[in-house]
C-alpha cells in the first residue's frame with residue numbers, strides 16, 4: 440500500500456493474545472488481513488493480487504520484458520552450475 444501510495448489504517452495485533460475483534464475478521468487468527476470494499480481478505484498473496492487488480496498503478500509486478508531477461512539470466516546461471 441505504501442508502494443502504491445494508498446492511504447490506509449494499520450492495526451497491530453498481539454498474536455500471543457489475539458483480541459476478539461481480530462478473530463472475528465480473521466477466524467484462523469493469521470495476519471495479514473486487509474479490508475477491500477467492506478470485505479476482509481486474508482493471505483499476503485491474495486492481498487497483493489487484489490491490490491494489483493484494484494490499483495494497477497504503479498505496478499508491483501515485474502514488467503514482462505524484464506521478467507524474461509531475468510529468466511534468461513537465471514537459466515544461464517543454472518546451466519553453468521549443471522555443466
Ligand SMILES: N[C@@H](CCC(=O)N[C@@H](CS)C(=O)NCC(=O)O)C(=O)O
Pocket residue numbers: 454468469470471481482483484
Ligand atoms: N500464507 C499466509 C501465512 C499467514 C501466516 O502464517 N501469518 C503468521 C505470521 S507471519 C501468523 O499470523 N501467525 C499467527 C498464528 O498462526 O497464530 C500469508 O502469506 O499471509
